[in-house]
Amino acid sequence: MIPAAFDYVVPASVDDAVRELHDAGEDAKVLAGGQSLLPVLRMRLAAPSKIIDIGRIPELKGIRDEGDHLVIGAATPHHEVQKNQLVRDHALLIALATETVADPQVRHLGTFGGALAHADPAGDLLAPALALDAVFVVAGMDGRHEIPASEFFVDYFTTALRPGELLLEVKVPKYTGWRAHYEKFNRVAQAWSICGVAAACRVDGGTIAEARVGLTNMSSVPVRARAVEQALVGQQATAEVIKAAASHAVDGTLPTSDGNADAEYREHLAKVLTERAVTAACS
Structure with missing residues (x-):
């Protein structure tokens, strides 16, 4: 099927993306890798008036070491998470679960944060994030704040993200040697x-x-x-x-x-x- 018509914007920064989300209200969807969103649009299970493509915001990508924890950008593709040596050394469970997500094509396009924000209870990354006490960093017009994994997943396809908020990154404590x-x-x-x-x-x-x-x-x-x-x-x-x-x-x-x-x-x-x-x- 063909999706319903929508406006398409590509913000260059997190601030721009948050502003677009705020202005659009609840009638907007965020596009990262699109592996969950595009099928929903094609089946017309969702018909947002605006799609906000965050795939070109550098701040949302990459994996870094922050001392006692790792930080994984929300728009980091599964393939990079799966292969990253920091993840394999300090959060092996995340890497192993990511290896099982769909197929190589999906893992090259789909994103770590996108899968978590989609909140499908059958998704393979939610349980590892919960088990490892991951923390979700989100941004809105009121600033940034953190949500522990134990509070982030609320119900089927529902998270603690409020309207106008964007998932920026995920902090994963180190489990070196586990x-x-x-x-x-x-x-x-x-x-x-x-x-x-x-x-x-x-x-x-x-x-x-x-x-x-x-x-x-x-x-x-x-x-x-x-x-x-x-x-x-x-x-x-x-x-x-x-x-x-x-x-x-x-x-x-x-x-x-x-x-x-x-x-x-x-x-x-x-x-x-x-x-x-x-x-x-x-x-």
Whole structure:
């Protein structure tokens, strides 16, 4: 299908982009890589009066080291995040999850911040961001402020971004030396996750000193599997311990039933994939 008519603007700076967003009100959409927005426009599930293309704003791209955390620009393509050595050294879980996003073509165009702001609960980057306590830096006419990942995802395709606000960058604390794994299950290659598990562990002498686990597509927002984490920390990284901890993966989740899977099957997947992800992260 052909999208409905809209005005198209290409701001040169963050201030210009925020001003355009403010002036357009809620009847505007931000375009970064366009891998989520363009299909929605073509199907006319959205018909904004204005598209604001932020893809040419240098400030929104790149990855840098800020001491105790990394900063990933919102318009940084997935491919750069996936390959970046800083990310692989200090936030391996982010790199591994990014490798599973769609296909190489999409990863070269789609952006890290765009996927997070889209807030699809089946998206593969939301759970890792939540598990690693990422912080979202946003800008509006009133200035800039930060939103922790635990507060950023509100509901299906809904974030804490207010009208007129723009996601600038994501701060990810460093997890240097941590092991990680992202395990997902989908019906066909490159499809959305029916269920996914993001796991990062710090193992010291065979003991799981720290653990962080996030679940994909087990609720309307990503879920932090805190019961799993609590069952792992301080325990030996044995198959029996990990299996017992994984049995708590569904605690606090609200999986839905749809054309891909029913809720009961998703609960089964969550336990199986959690066991696999934690085992790989501790191996």
